[in-house]
Amino acid sequence: MSVDSRHAHQSPPASKDPPDAPWWTTAVAYQVYPRSFADSDGDGVGDIRGIIEHLDHIAELGVDAIWLSPVYDSPHDDNGYDIRDYQRIDPLFGDLDDMDALISAIEDRGMRIIMDLVVNHTSDEHEWFVSSRSSRTSAHGDWYIWRDPRPGMRGGEPGAEPTNWGSFFSGSAWEYARERDQYYLHLYSRKQPDLNWESVEVRRAVYRMMTWWLDRGVDGFRMDVINFISKDQRFPDGPLTTTGYGDGRQYFQCGPRIHEFLAEMQREVFGDRTGAFLTVGEMPDVTVEQARAFTDRHTGQLSMVFQFEHMDLDHEGSKWAVRPTSVLDLKKSLGQWQADLGLDGWNSLYWSNHDQPRMVSRFGDAHGYWYSSATALATCLYLHRGTPFIYQGEELGMTNVPFKDISSFRDIESVNHYQDAISRGGDPRLVLSALRRTSRDNARTPMQWSTAPHAGFTTGEPWVPVNPNFGRINAQSQRHDPGSIYSFYKRLISLRHQEPALIDGDFSMLLEDHPHVYAYARETPTSAITVVANLGHVPVEVRGIDGEVILGNHPEPWAATHRSLAPWEVRVLRGRHTLSVRGAHGDVTP
Numbered sequence: 001m002s003v004d005s006r007h008a009h010q011s012p013p014a015s016k017d018p019p020d021a022p023w024w025t026t027a028v029a030y031q032v033y034p035r036s037f038a039d040s041d042g043d044g045v046g047d048i049r050g051i052i053e054h055l056d057h058i059a060e061l062g063v064d065a066i067w068l069s070p071v072y073d074s075p076h077d078d079n080g081y082d083i084r085d086y087q088r089i090d091p092l093f094g095d096l097d098d099m100d101a102l103i104s105a106i107e108d109r110g111m112r113i114i115m116d117l118v119v120n121h122t123s124d125e126h127e128w129f130v131s132s133r134s135s136r137t138s139a140h141g142d143w144y145i146w147r148d149p150r151p152g153m154r155g156g157e158p159g160a161e162p163t164n165w166g167s168f169f170s171g172s173a174w175e176y177a178r179e180r181d182q183y184y185l186h187l188y189s190r191k192q193p194d195l196n197w198e199s200v201e202v203r204r205a206v207y208r209m210m211t212w213w214l215d216r217g218v219d220g221f222r223m224d225v226i227n228f229i230s231k232d233q234r235f236p237d238g239p240l241t242t243t244g245y246g247d248g249r250q251y252f253q254c255g256p257r258i259h260e261f262l263a264e265m266q267r268e269v270f271g272d273r274t275g276a277f278l279t280v281g282e283m284p285d286v287t288v289e290q291a292r293a294f295t296d297r298h299t300g301q302l303s304m305v306f307q308f309e310h311m312d313l314d315h316e317g318s319k320w321a322v323r324p325t326s327v328l329d330l331k332k333s334l335g336q337w338q339a340d341l342g343l344d345g346w347n348s349l350y351w352s353n354h355d356q357p358r359m360v361s362r363f364g365d366a367h368g369y370w371y372s373s374a375t376a377l378a379t380c381l382y383l384h385r386g387t388p389f390i391y392q393g394e395e396l397g398m399t400n401v402p403f404k405d406i407s408s409f410r411d412i413e414s415v416n417h418y419q420d421a422i423s424r425g426g427d428p429r430l431v432l433s434a435l436r437r438t439s440r441d442n443a444r445t446p447m448q449w450s451t452a453p454h455a456g457f458t459t460g461e462p463w464v465p466v467n468p469n470f471g472r473i474n475a476q477s478q479r480h481d482p483g484s485i486y487s488f489y490k491r492l493i494s495l496r497h498q499e500p501a502l503i504d505g506d507f508s509m510l511l512e513d514h515p516h517v518y519a520y521a522r523e524t525p526t527s528a529i530t531v532v533a534n535l536g537h538v539p540v541e542v543r544g545i546d547g548e549v550i551l552g553n554h555p556e557p558w559a560a561t562h563r564s565l566a567p568w569e570v571r572v573l574r575g576r577h578t579l580s581v582r583g584a585h586g587d588v589t590p
């Protein structure tokens, strides 16, 4: 391997970190999806009181911050990502008193809380939209993105939409409103109209609402599709896709005014307290260069972004056609992000969230090597440089769901895609089998607390059935078992907090060309850690892995006596190790 390629995945030295690095650079975060976390009142839907009752499950893991998916008032067309009132809690989840109680309970346990900020769009039932829709001259007339029908065509007529863009949830991204004889843009469902960020009044209203939440004691925001808020005002057609609609992303992904808007938000909302808050921008399709500009420690507008590159590696053209992710592709992608954000930017590190299938089913082996693959994958990613985000249930090794038929799905994206694919002649069995692997509902079944009915999630009928494997996979059986995935996550998080090399250390990928071994070193001038994992199904003999194992998923004395890595084995070693592997094709050296 050439020196150049070795350096391609090396981040620059870490010694440039300022001594007063913001709290979130050493933090581990945990995402709660309230609908599916814990139901305290038996209505079948998770709620805020349920979260409070189970806070110790999260606190004992050792995490520093909780990201709460939306709990705001909503008609729930997209499970709360369609907000009707930003300053009201949905009665399904509780009220503002419950929210205040949650904020204090989190603070009492030494943790922080990050709210979900969904301001690319609102619900069509938001009073702003109701007013905007009523007439062109209403008080909120220009708060949304309204365009006339195509010249020479009548509104509502097929093909009269202002552009050919498709919505992420199938169909056109435009909906006709007779009241104004115009179309409004909705990149997501037709009940999620996009706000017009060109309007200074919209921006002011959003900043006021954010400040109101900060004053209530929240510690930051996860910003939903925030890189879509600035649209190219020319609204051109996009290249046609297989759905029959155009792909408009190049006209709104990191659009012309995105940095200006986010800089304004930073100034108006956070002012000189910016470092005290965690801001993470969810950014589909963001490139590493763009992410570096957003997160630059001197000139950036956000603490970090959620990028999607590693989530898209298994897409064969679209998210509905999947192939397995290769370890080589993963190493290349994640290594590149480490290298390129290393010095001045900051990474978020995640395997899963409420939009992604379960990580052990997707990247690991949930059947043959459930424990080992879940723990190996977690160790590999969460000891990179950046801020880890764990999604509820991941710490238990929760898996994808054996959905029976289309009636078992709840998610608007899945349901719409199914109808759309079938109407275009798709084979229902094939469409269903793709959905089983990729549907967001895989992540949304209830938390598996115990072996009680419905996994202890609710005393009523859950809004979506629990995964039938809750008898085997649940918190009750794992919380006090030192050999559980939950206990492993505790050790992993504690290690991350203790070792300076894992916080500040630079990152160098090792054995870059090996198809199954994922290995890297983290180093500061005074300490080093080497992580080496076998993400494959056959043992691999790796030279250089002897020494002190500070964390491993095969208990001692296994590591002391075995020089080869078992399938899905991971070892975290003290010091910088020189590794080599003898493979079928000769030696692969670091």
Ligand code: TEU
Pocket (backbone or CB within 6 Å): 078, 081, 082, 118, 168, 188, 224, 225, 282, 284, 319, 354, 355, 413, 440
């Ligand atoms: O998701 C943004 C997004 O584009 C995708 O991750 C989306 O989930 C979809 O799968 C694309 O195929 C965010 C939220 O996380 C998601 O839950 C919302 O549905 C969406 O925005 C709209 O608010």
